[in-house]
Amino acid sequence: xxxxxxxxxxxxxxxxxxxxxxxxxxxxxxxxxxxxxxxxxxxxxxxxxxxxxxxxxxxxxxxxxxxxxxxxxxxxxxxxxxxxxxxxxxxxxxxxxxxxxxxxxxxxxxxxxxxxxxxxxxxxxxxxxxxxxxxxxxxxxxxxxxxxxxxxxxxxxxxxxxxxxxxxxxxxxxxxxxxxxxxxxxxxxxxxxxxxxxxxxxxxxxxxxxxxxxxxxxxxxxxxxxxxxxxxxxxxxxxxxxxxxxxxxxxxxxxxx
Amino acid sequence: xxxxxxxxxxxxxxxxxxxxxxxxxxxxxxxxxxxxxxxxxxxxxxxxxxxxxxxxxxxxxxxxxxxxxxxxxxxxxxxxxxxxxxxxxxxxxxxxxxxxxxxxxxxxxxxxxxxxxxxxxxxxxxxxxxxxxxxxxxxxxxxxxxxxxxxxxxxxxxxxxxxxxxxxxxxxxxxxxxxxxxxxxxxxxxxxxxxxxxxxxxxxxxxxxxxxxxxxxxxxxxxxxxxxxxxxxxxxxxxxxxxxxxxxxxxxxxxxxxxxxxxxxxxxxxxxxxxxxxxxxxxxxxxxxxxxxxxxxxxxxxxxxxxxxxxxxxxxxxxxxxxxxxxxxxxxxxxxxxxxxxxxxxxxxxxxxxxxxxxxxxxxxxxxxxxxxxxxxxxxxxxxxxxxxxxxxxxxxxxxxxxxxxxxxxxxxxxxxxxxxxxxxxxx
Numbered sequence: 001x002x003x004x005x006x007x008x009x010x011x012x013x014x015x016x017x018x019x020x021x022x023x024x025x026x027x028x029x030x031x032x033x034x035x036x037x038x039x040x041x042x043x044x045x046x047x048x049x050x051x052x053x054x055x056x057x058x059x060x061x062x063x064x065x066x067x068x069x070x071x072x073x074x075x076x077x078x079x080x081x082x083x084x085x086x087x088x089x090x091x092x093x094x095x096x097x098x099x100x101x102x103x104x105x106x107x108x109x110x111x112x113x114x115x116x117x118x119x120x121x122x123x124x125x126x127x128x129x130x131x132x133x134x135x136x137x138x139x140x141x142x143x144x145x146x147x148x149x150x151x152x153x154x155x156x157x158x159x160x161x162x163x164x165x166x167x168x169x170x171x172x173x174x175x176x177x178x179x180x181x182x183x184x185x186x187x188x189x190x191x192x193x194x195x196x197x198x199x200x201x202x203x204x205x206x207x208x209x210x211x212x213x214x215x216x217x218x219x220x221x222x223x224x225x226x227x228x229x230x231x232x233x234x235x236x237x238x239x240x241x242x243x244x245x246x247x248x249x250x251x252x253x254x255x256x257x
Numbered sequence: 258x259x260x261x262x263x264x265x266x267x268x269x270x271x272x273x274x275x276x277x278x279x280x281x282x283x284x285x286x287x288x289x290x291x292x293x294x295x296x297x298x299x300x301x302x303x304x305x306x307x308x309x310x311x312x313x314x315x316x317x318x319x320x321x322x323x324x325x326x327x328x329x330x331x332x333x334x335x336x337x338x339x340x341x342x343x344x345x346x347x348x349x350x351x352x353x354x355x356x357x358x359x360x361x362x363x364x365x366x367x368x369x370x371x372x373x374x375x376x377x378x379x380x381x382x383x384x385x386x387x388x389x390x391x392x393x394x395x396x397x398x399x400x401x402x403x404x405x406x407x408x409x410x411x412x413x414x415x416x417x418x419x420x421x422x423x424x425x426x427x428x429x430x431x432x433x434x435x436x437x438x439x440x441x442x443x444x445x446x447x448x449x450x451x452x453x454x455x456x457x458x459x460x461x462x463x464x465x466x467x468x469x470x471x472x473x474x475x476x477x478x479x480x481x482x483x484x485x486x487x488x489x490x491x492x493x494x495x496x497x498x499x500x501x502x503x504x505x506x507x508x509x510x511x512x513x514x515x516x517x518x519x520x521x522x523x524x525x526x527x528x529x530x531x532x533x534x535x536x537x538x539x540x541x542x543x544x545x546x547x548x549x550x551x552x553x554x555x556x557x558x559x560x561x562x563x564x565x566x567x568x569x570x571x572x573x574x575x576x577x578x579x580x581x582x583x584x585x586x587x588x589x590x591x592x593x594x595x596x597x598x599x600x601x602x603x604x605x606x607x608x609x610x611x612x613x614x615x616x617x618x619x620x621x622x623x624x625x626x627x628x629x630x631x632x633x634x635x636x637x638x639x640x641x642x643x644x645x646x647x648x649x650x651x652x653x654x655x656x657x658x659x660x661x662x663x664x665x666x667x668x669x670x671x672x673x674x675x676x677x678x679x680x681x682x683x684x685x
Contacts, residue, residue, distance in 0.1 A: 048637050049636075049637065050633055050637075051633075052629075071636075071642075072633065072636045072637050073636040073637075073639050073640060073641055073642060075637075076636070076637055076638055076639035077639045081638075082637055084634065087634070088630055088631050088634040090631050090634070090635075090648075090649070090652060091652065091656070092651065092652025092653060092654075092655040092656055093648050093649070093651070093652045093655075097648070098635070098638075098640075098648070101640050101644060101648065102635075102638035102639055102640050105638070105639040105640050105641060105644070106639050109639065141652075142634075158638065162638065162639070
């Protein structure tokens, strides 16, 4: 489904991704782990089409189509979804209006009829329940005043509504307490299907207890330095990134604590 | 040195004689006082950014016809007064009939009532600050007088539709005077519209005189066409514990000027002034507001937002003057601006003059562009860039539009704003 070949990308002239190679097939769940600053978030942003990042080399195809030629909104309509590490607060645009505009943009793209306000309200209420978000959140500004956990649940709510082909989850577990983590994981697991792929980007292996990946990759210094199955994550948890010869102060600190 | 241009005498020749004598006398006297009135130039401080848009040609001096076709009043959720080119159209209007409430055309006043009114006109305005609006007193052909007796409550909002037919060049001078007695209460909506395409001027004055505890809400929609120069002034005087709320929504034009002057003259007075302006193409809009904290213990809260697209130009000048005796004043002014293109210009100037020593006074002004991070978030969900722009731009002013107290007026504003945005982001 997704094929990344020798991807290089930089931000403000500084190269962050230094030759990423990755193949993801439909139905698979991949996890990318790595210390801070390894390029995990950059990879997510580049795939979603953030223009702040410049692709300097390499290619990315989604079902054979050149992804890098597409605008951000076109990528989304072709099935790329990024759950943001830090979802943006947009006061003045109601969550409901935002979600309906997005869903209708997708439907229009697929030649389906747009949903009217009443139809959409019904759908949105159902899906909110699925991620344990009170429907009153639909009426508030997009992420406005939401707690960290509520923001993450709102991201999963969007994924469930938009039904992407490839869902990229950028540090979706960060800032979640155990109950919220469970809700979010259930939401992600509900997304798992034969024709959909999931790419999880995470620092810790905690999330992988709830969403069990098929493959785990370790990203360091802008390259994937090791790939393996689920057991790789467990090994990392036990031994820390230092085991692979990577410096990671945060992990070292948390291990010391 | 070249002498400053003065107002053409043609503008001082009024035609109609349909007003009661005391008002005709007043008009004549005001006209005489305006002979040789200098027109604002770049060097006139409060017209610095706007004088270049003012184009009062002599053919605009003539009055526009006071009767016209098709003035079947539109449906409004309340009482309706229709002005056509500055003259009230009784057939198209629905006057409220209730005890303690007088709503009358200036033309229908008896001499005694007219005499009393003549003594009050312009009493809420600082003449020096609103030079051009003074022209209204020299030229008005009609006006709407609203007198609310103590404790009178207008049960429905009163819509004043100011229609201008620009089939020929000329000017209109509509006028409103509201005298709100003790603890009276009313909501007044002014909507300015136009048809036709010849260059015309609307020169309009609305005055609100609030006795103790009176509570008035004024909504003002400036939505005339691109051939209409609009020069408007609103004057407000508030006595003890009176409350005034103003919501203005303005669309740009060749020249748009609104002066809003509020005087808090009694303790415990409160005013809230909200304004939204959107301009596009080569349009202009200039809001000048003044809040005079004369008495102690008054609150003022002012929030204006400008959005300028293309090569348009928006101006905001907000003055707060806290007099020496106005201790414990609380004044908060906020102006945020959004530039949608490199060619657009916004000038904003807060002016604070504080003579009392125990006051709380805050002001803030920002100018920015649409937030790239928010934009990326929206388009990453498949939303078209143009639509994302519209959502974010609307978000910038929604907070204020949502505070307009009447749903139907809010809807009108929304509809017009959507039309504006449909044109604005065409090329994106």
